[in-house]
């Protein structure tokens with residue numbers, strides 16, 4: 196029976212992406228092969244608890260929610276993540292997957308909204324982006340850029356154009372790296388350049404601060 200290493204399962208309001216503000220169950224898988232300079236979930240790099248699919252589904256269903264987000268760490272670093280995503284979809288949840296852009300998304304259930312985090316130069320991990328994932332993007336998917344400075348912003352703009360991302364996905368998300376760039380500065384750049392992207396503010400950090408399990 197397949198098992199996954201899980202850092203935490205909790206219910207909260209989605210803080211990011213297309214379903215921001217909506218009650219959501221979060222399944223955070225343990226482990227990540229990247230080391231982004233701004234990472235706010237380093238506590239998920241190791242440890243965790245081995246859980247079977249049935250136990251995960253039971254914990255997710257302990258509160259009434261429509262949305263489930265599978266996150267990490269890097270969830271796709273555990274191959275059995277694909278089975279978890281399918282099982283959640285089969286159960287009737289609307290499922291999103293937060294993935295780093297460094298793992299192949301082939302095999303992810305088509306009902307899942309993939310939130311592909313293309314790593315900017317400021318992350319220190321942009322060389323890990325697998326651009327083959329861009330050709331896998333579907334209309335329900337989302338592409339996210341965490342922007343640390345003006346160089347990252349220009350890089351993200353270029354990638355949006357280079358891969359014609361506006362026509363490929365439901366949401367283009369520009370998010371300021373919490374400690375490095377003011378969201379208001381990013382907002383100003385977006386408006387000045389008339390970009391057709393969504394400024395993303397990590398709602399959960401404004402509501403509850405920068406801590407696990409929220």
Ligand code: SF4
Pocket residue numbers: 227228229230231233234235236237267268269295
């Ligand atoms: S991919 Fe995500 S979890 Fe992994 S180091 Fe980067 S920010 Fe942290």
